Amino acid sequence: MKITPIKLSFSNAYLLTGRKTVIVDTGMPGEEAKILRAAERAGVKTNDIALILHTHGHVDHAGSTAALVKTLGVPTAVHRADEGMLRTGTMRPLTPLRLEARLILPLVNKPFPPVAPDLLVDDSFDLSAFGVEGRILHTPGHTAGSISVLLPDGAAVVGDVMMGGVMGGNLFGSRPNYHYYAEDLRAVHQSLRALLNAGVQTFYVGHGGPLARADVEKRFAFIV
Ligand SMILES: [Zn+2]
Ligand SMILES: [Zn+2]
Secondary structure (H helix, E strand, O other): OEEEEEEOOOOEEEEEEOOOEEEEOOOOOOOHHHHHHHHHHOOOOHHHEEEEEOOOOOHHHHOOHHHHHHHHOOOEEEEHHHHHHHHHOOOOOOOEOOHHHHHHHHHHOOOOOOOOOOEEEOOOOEHHHHOOOOEEEEOOOOOOOOEEEEOHHHEEEEEOOOEEEEHHHOEEEEEEEOOOEOOOHHHHHHHHHHHHHOOOOEEEEOOOOOEEHHHHHHHOHHHO
16 A cells, blocks of 8 residues: 655645555646646556545545546545535635634635535445555544545545644644634544544645654644
8 A cells, every 4th residue: 555645736635556546635626637647657557546535525625626537537435524515616614723724715715616426435435445455534623524544554644634834734744733724623623533543643634744643642632
C-alpha cells in the first residue's frame, strides 16, 4: 500500500495504491490535469484507477470530480450526509472558527461542477473491492459527512478533521491545528478522539501535514 500526496493549489489530494488505485479528494475545479499528471508520475495507469472517494463534500475536495469522472469513467463515493453538496455543487454554509477563516471565506465559498455519487459510504465500507487495504471511519464535525480512511501501519487520510499549520497549510504545515471551519466543534473533538483510539500514528490532512500522533496528542491534549 502506497500513499502519494498531491499538493494542489489549495488542498491535498491523495492516491492510495495497492493492486489498484483509489483517488481521495480532487481539489478545486480545474485541477484534474494536475491529479492525472501526479498519477502518471507515481506510475499509476489510468486503467488501474478504481474509485474516487471524498473525505467530504467541500469545493476544495470535490471540485474536479466531475471532470475526472468524464475522463476516467470510475465510480465516486461520499458519505450520505455530504451527498447533497456533491449533487448540487454547492456547500452548506461554512462556520468560521477564527478571523483568518472569515477573511478567506469569499475565496473558498464557490460553486463547483456537480456530480451524482455512485456509492454512499459509512463505517462498514471496505476499500478491498477497489484494490486497496483500507476502511472508512465516519469522522463528522468539519462537515456531517466527513470520513477518514484508515490504512495499514497506522496511516490515515483524515480530510479536514484538522489541518497542518496556518495560511492554508503553507506555514508550519506539520503543526496540528484546528481547521478554519467546523459545522460541529464538539463532533470534531469526538472524531479526533476516535482516530486516536483507532491507533492512527500518521495523519494525512487536507491542508498541510502530514501530522505525527505525538504532535496531535499534544495540541489536543484536553480531549485525549
Ligand atoms: Zn473542508
Ligand atoms: Zn479543505
